[in-house]
Amino acid sequence: MAPVLEATGIVKRFPGLIALDQVSLSLTGGEVHALMGENGAGKSTLIKAVTGVTSPDAGEIRVEGKPFQPRAPHDAMARGIRTVHQELNLVPNLPVAENLALGRLPAGPFGIRWHEVRTRAEAALARIGVTIPVSRTVGALSIAEQQLVAIARAVDRWAGEPLRVLILDEPTSSLDRAEVVRLFDVVRRLRNEGVAILFVSHFLDQVYEISDRITVLRNGRLVATGTVAEIPHLELVQQMTGRSIDLESRSGARSRAILGESTTLLEATSLGKRRSVSDVTLTIRAGDVVGFAGLLGSGRTEAIRLLYGLDRADSGRLTGRGPGIRGSLRAGFGLCPEDRKRQGIFPQLSLRENILIALQAQRGWWRPLTKGKQRGLVDDAIARLRIAATDAEQAIGTLSGGNQQKAILARWLAAEPKLLLLDEPTRGIDIGSKADLMGEVERLRSSGMAFVFVSSEMPEVVAASTQVAVFRDRRMVSVFAGASVDEPTLLAAIAEGAPSP
């Protein structure tokens, strides 16, 4: 069958990086095609290229055999290529009916023909087999219902031009199971009508449940494409992460036992939160480094938020700290968040101030540290972590990413926590900085501090951890201790879930 949309040899360069390198994608009418890849793989750029949001530097796009060079999103929509994003599909303050008609409201001399708007809206929802009262305000609907309204709008849009390609960009990321089922019913319905559906998701089970074919991108390159049968779970995970069992010997395995009886700092039993993450069962003792492994969106960050108290769990038990963030601070826990630019550094403040701010906050503002103590702490941190700065007074915003990350680690270490949760501390920093960071983590671990360590880099997780918790589709699926940790085991767990009993 001839493809509805065919993109070949797409190249897109940004200053200093190639976002897409000779990537091809072919969508056939009546198929659900999953587009997979980790962060920065090029999924978004590819979608933007075929929907006219950005124009590729090279390559060719054809729609039903005819060349297609979209200059604006409007061009793609007019050709029947429509996208439902994670958000920004609808205006929350207006009713469903109006949202379906916005931008093309029918008006006569006596104003908008509201009756027609409502009838058309009901028809559009009925066409995808959904009933939602069209007078409801969109903001009052659940996320799932909003997604369905957005799909109805995409299907209905530009009456003369039929929907050919529907791009669903992570539509299920905040839906619960029943809502996913409802969404998939609509997707299957559209597929049976001959629409090509491009499905972007981080949830492996859902991908295998709904998709006919899979295309995998990694670092801007096409690494695999084929039917679901041709790309089984493990293969998919290997392609996405670029880690292959054949290449890695099992020598990565290591045993790291904690010496003697060590105190338990935090114990979680079936901890979970609806629409966030479930089944977090962990015991963190002094001297532990608990690695969190899993794909992007698998629930690692959510688990950290629950453990630290940024989010409140609605199921399970947690012992070891009082409620909320205050409970974590009192128990001596620290959190180093994922997005260091937004949640971590104060770019205008000096390196010294950035390092000392948490310690000072902990002591209370009326008990300032003496200058000498400040200098001692900061100089010590700079030396041990090898932070490359002219001096402690340099504005942290002018340092490299790796050095900023070291400073944030130093900040939490200065407060001498018992347990430090590190969310992707090594993302986007150079190898040398990584080594310095991980060296410090190991040194502190052996002196009795505990860490939770999230990383997308499998070898790092294996190398640093005393136990590894594996997350998959927003569940903690298994935990491996000491000697049983190696890359193949982790990859298998990520791909297949808990080992079947």
Add this chain to the structure above:
Amino acid sequence: MRGFDWRRHSALTTLVVGVLIYVGCAMNFRGFASLSVAMNLISENAYLGVIGIGLTFVILTGGIDLSVGALAGASGIALARLVQDAHWNPLLAVVAILVGGLALGMVQGMLVARYRLAPFLVTLSGLFFCRGLALYISKEARGIDHPVFKSWTDFAVRLPEGARLPIGAWVFVISLMIAAFVLARTPFGRSVYAVGGSAPSAHLMGVPVQRATISVYAISGFCAALGGILYSIALGSGNPIAGVGMELDAIAAVVIGGTLLTGGYGSVWGTLLGVLILGMIQTAITFQGTLNSWWTKIAIGILLLGFILAQKAIGARASSGP
């Protein structure tokens, strides 16, 4: 109640409060519940009402227009000078000033929409510019003595019980009708709400966001000029310091009328109620007789705070959702 979005009907709260204040005043003050007092409420606040209508458009998009009071002042004194000293036909002068107000609003709208400047700052500049312009046109108030103009000042439809509706009240009522129609029943009006709800979404949905943004500031400028003209007609003169602080009264009226400062929710009917409530408070304090007129401001302050708190409560309820 599931599915009932209080934010879309927040003017109902204003209506209830307005009725309570009215009944309260009517029971306490003899002669308050008369047709002439009611008509006076409309005619004496007509200029504020017209300015409030324009401002409602801007606030519905999530913007703000601080220049309206100063623009009204500049319009009044410009009218006086054009008619009195340049000997323009009053009608021609009115048209010219309305076009001027529209143009000034449009320029502010372009600065907000095209260059993404903060509406607060753009229109604050507009405030200073217009007030300066007004004082440049004339340092002192200027009476207008022209037969056509005088006929406007004297015009009024007489109603029973000695009540009368002057020209300002008619302009207010007609503007209100037009604005209500535009907002509720035209694609442009709906795009104003869409922009206030989520400008990026609206843009992706094919709503001309820039055009809508520029238009609301133009409408606001037009209404401010019209308000200034009505104020001059009512007084029979132009005054360069007329309308000082009026932008704040207008904002208060719009917010009390249930329009959210964050945009997306509200209506000109709410603004009408807001203006009437402000007027009633003023009238009540006049009727009371012993209270200083500054009590009006104190009452408005308390009322405004009450409404903001009520909106916050409603907003929190609505966003916690079903």
